[in-house]
Amino acid sequence: MSMQIGSLMRSLLGELQPADAKTLDLKVGQIVKGMVLQLLGEQDALVNIGGVHVRARLEAPLQQGQVTFLQVQPESNGGQMVLKPVNGTDVPLTDDTLADMLKGFGMKDQPAVRELARQLQQADVALTKGSLQSFQRVMEQAPPDAAPDQWLEAALVAHKRQLPLTRETVRSLREAMFGPPLHAQLDRLEAEAAAAARAPMPQAASGELRELLGKLAQAMRAVRDAAGAMPAPGATAPAAPGSAAGAAAAASPAASAPAEPPAPAS
Secondary structure: HHHHHHHHHHHHHHHOOEEOOHOOOOOOEEEEEEEEEEEEEOOEEEEEEEEEEEEEEOOEEEEEOOOEEEEEOOOOOOEEEEEEOHHHHHHOOHHHHHHHHHHHHHHOHHHHHHHHHHHHOOOHHHHHHHHHHHHHHHHHHHOOOOOOHHHHHHHHHHHHHOOOOOOHHHHHHHHHHHHHHHHHHHHHHHHHHHHHHHHHOOOOOHHHHHHHHHHHHEEEHHHHHHHHHHOOOOOOOOOOOOOOHHHHOOHHHHHHHHOOOOOOOO
């Protein structure tokens, strides 16, 4: 029994021993994804890289359980692995790096996903499993008539403004950023309302529906009038009589010209 317990303990301890760096065949400059299993000192740690436990010296402090990208440093040798944590936006996305990243995320290695990851990195979006999956999901929800570059740009705006990365949010932002101008949208809405008012309606609800359509048309005319009353870009609105601009206008030569004498009384 004691021999069985001893062999069992030795097997368990053997599984916990750090693997030799050569087992992973890591090269200087290579970037891998690792998780800190245990802190062994100020700089040393036990890191899980691709399912292999490696004892390494970290060039920057990390927390136990933290998952990040690590770059193999030139100081590494057969007996000591030196790793430098790097941000997702600083990782050079080579084909090998992308393959390792997607494998670590548990995502399918597809050309569209690789291109999306490169575009997100260029936009300074931290490449995490959550961010990549969120953008992939919303990109798959793009309507057929939406240009992919416009849809992605609207999604990036939503992400940077910390808005929900949903189809409705991205659609609204894309409409505001790349859609037709306001007067064109009002023309379309007014035409649709007029067509709906002319369409046959159930007798019981025709009065209420026509009244509702009339209010909608009235609201659109009010928006159109308000938009038309707005000064054009670069134009100056008329100054109020009591404002500083009005006072300056009153002091102008035209304003200070002497008034014509009154006509003599008859």
